[in-house]
Amino acid sequence: MTTPPRSPAALLLLAAAALGLLLLGATPAAAHAELTGTTPGDGEVVAAAPDRVTLTFSESVSLADDAIRVLDPEGAGVHSGGFTDEGDNTWAVPLEGGLGDGTYTVAWHAVSADSHPISGAFTFSIGAPSETVAEIPDRTGDDGLTGLLYDVARYAAYGGFVLMAGTAAFVLVCWPRATALRPVQRLALAGWTSATAATLALLLLRTPYTGSGELADAFDLGGLRDVIDTRAGTALLTRLLLLAAAGLFIAVLHGPSARLVTTGGAAEGDGNAEDAEDAATRARDLMFGLGIAGTILAIGTAATWAMSEHAATGRQTGIAIPAHILHLLAVAAWLGGLATLLTLLRTAPTLPRAVVRRFSAVALTSVTVLAVTGLYQSWRQVGFSWSALTGTSYGRLLLLKVGLVAVLLAAAWISRRWTARLTDTAPERPDEETDAGTDAGTDAAAVAESPERTRQLARQRTAVRQARERRARDADPHRAGLRRSVWAETAIAAVLLAVTTVLTGTTPARTADTAPAQAAPAAPRGPVSVPFDTGGERGQGTAELDLSPARTGGNTLHVRLFDTEGLPTGAVEVRVAFTLPAENLGPLRHEPLHVDVGHWTLTEVQLPRPGDWEVALTIRTSDIDQVTETATVTIT
Incomplete structure (x- = not known):
């Protein structure tokens, strides 16, 4: 049987490894908002x-000053002035006048309402596509080193909050006397330090994460000021303020409260019932006040996540935000309590069975809350679509999370079985009297020795006492079994928290499943060449048909005529007709507009169905010389 590690460091390494595997194997975080339409298309x-x-966009976004850039074929900017909000999640950027023919590139970068950056690009052409297209500079910060650091900080913030809030809940609800134990105090301080440092790192990394990706921008004061004005920045700053108050809460919980608990215990041990009762009353009053204050702080801190992530966007936000807060609090009470219980099983000389049973009740309540809120969140973000659940990254991560929760519940069931076998009777230790006599003789001898010798003997006595306590703990097989099962629960919980961190940065399945696929800007399709011969003088040549973007809906057709020497040639009249033989659709007849020598154009060609369309091109070069040629174009 594998022996669980005796130090929390091993658990931290496991959590870091789990997070690293998930982050390295994950694609860059996609966000809730999607680009749904552009003009031009x-x-x-x-x-x-x-x-x-x-x-x-599908939902509200925030844009920086240079969030939308329009570049000409050579890469020079042709947008003039800033963008404007047109309403209905539509943004417009004005263009300079007198733009020439060619292919133009629109690069955009925005931050969705759930705090994640999104970016993309598309092209459109004026007159005709050009041979050159502007190169789009890479300006995404949500991948690479910046994205990795940001995700690590998000995990540390989640983990720190769970540890801090869960430890406090365990002390206040399950065992107030644990507030005086150093290992529990260190655990609470580690959670608070992790949450505070990670939140500060997230606030500084926000500028490069949503912008250029350059880590040096983390110390740009102007960028930090802009971040604070956003929803995510306001949430992070609010979390920092709440964590400052939480630091004071932890200091009181493990300071005056711990002293009152210790005083009451000492008075009771001395037989002073009146002093013990007075100390117990004051301790209960202080614990009650701390419980109210801690609940308010925990709800407020959890709300900083709920107000800036998936719960704050989409439908039913009035229900989703409170559900998200309850979900986070239940996670903290369960998983943070597990870490506290594991610490006590490792370090506390005795652990009353009633304490473990109280935590078991807390864990059962937390699991119930998690089940209800989790089902609601799953319905809200996935719906009842099987394809959304199995065909999207969000759905697959959700299935993985459900699997981990099932394994965690199995481990919890084993822990409950060990809890039922616990006893409050400590194992007999026959060496106590011998050790006590040895300690007394050592104390008497140490009086005549130097202070250094006294300190050395004190350290030895401490080591002997700790070894004795450890032997006593290990002598109880039920306690050892409970410690192993709780360690397994805590290890699974660390991996589960890593999955949850990645899940919060992934596009919800409902959005990903219904949003139109965004293709990368592609070069326009080449023209179709059609030889023609009207039979008259100079009636031979080649017609080039250029249909763009060759998709269902609106298209633009360019017709160019060339003579046998490859020079532009004219015609009296040009007509086109579109037919889809497979569906017996058409002909859809049009007369292109003559724009230049040998050049005709036709805008807003509506082709409603995909398939192989036949284009009948009629060319008339005189009153009697005319020919109709056909070509096939594929519409997607």
Whole structure:
């Protein structure tokens, strides 16, 4: 049987390894908002230069000053002035006048309402596509080293909060006397330190994470000021203030409260019932006040996550935010309490069975709350679609989380069985009298020795006492079994927390399953060449048909005529007709507009269905010389 490690360091290493594997294996975090439409459309060819470009998102986003850039074929910016909010999650950026023909690139970068950065690009052409397209500079900060550091800080913030709140809940509800134990005090301080340091790191990393990705930007005061004005920045700053108050709470909980508990215990041991009762009353009053204050602080701190993540966007936010807060509090009470119980099983000389049973009741309540709120959150973010559950990253991570919770519950069931076998009778230790006599003789001899010798003997006595206590703890097989099962629960909980961290940075399955796939900007399809011969003088040549973007919906058609020497040639009339033989649709007849020598264009060609469309091109070069040629174009 594997022996659980005797130091929390091993557990921290396990949690870090789990987080590292998840983060290294995960794709860059996608966000809740999606780009749902643009004007001009991606790949669209327009006859005249538009005066602005608009972008529409599925949900609200925030944009920096240079969030939308429009670049000409050579990479120079052609947007003039800042963007404007058009309402309905639509943003517009004005363009300079007199833009020439060619392919233009629109690069955008935004932050969704659930605090995650999103970015992308698309192209459109004026007149005709150009051979060159601007290169889009990489400006995403949610991947690479910046993204990794940000995710590690998010995990540390979650873990610190769980440890801090769970330890306090265990002390206040299950065993107030644990507040005077050094290992429990160190555990609470470790949680508070981790949550505070991680939150400060998140606030500093916010600028590079949502911007350029350069770590040096973390110390840009202007960027920090802009971050604080956002929803995520306000939540992080509020969390820092609440954690400052939580530091005072922890100091009182493990300071005056611990002294009152110790005083009451000492008075009771001395037989002074009146002093013991008075100290116990004051301790209960202080614990009651601390319980109220701690609950308020825990709810407020949990709300800083709920108000800036998935719960704050989408539907039913009025229910989703309180449910998210309850979910976080239940996680803290269960998992943080597990870490506290494991620490006490390792270090406390005795652990009353009533304490373990109280925590068992707390854990059962927490699991019930987690089940109810988790089911609601799953329905809200996934729905009842099997494809959303199995075909999206969010759904697969959710299935993994459910599996880990099932394993965790199995380990908890084993722990409950060990709890039922615990006794409050400590194992007999026949060496106590011998050790006591040895200590008394040593004390008498140490009086005549030097102070250094006295300190050395004190350290030896401490080591002997700790070894004796450890032997006593290990002599109880039920306690040892409970310690192993609780360690297994805590280890699974550390991995579960890592999965949850990645899950909060992933696009909800409902959005990912219904959002249109965003293709990367692609080069426009090449023209189709069609030879023609009208039979008249100079009636031979080649027609080039260029249909863009060759998708269902609106398209633009360019017709260019060339003579046998490859020079542009004219015609009296040009007509086109579109037919989809597979569905007996058409013909859809159009007359292109003559824009230049040998060049005709037709905008807003509506092709409603995908498939292989036949294009009938009619060319008339005189009153009697005319021919109709056909070509096939594929519409996706």
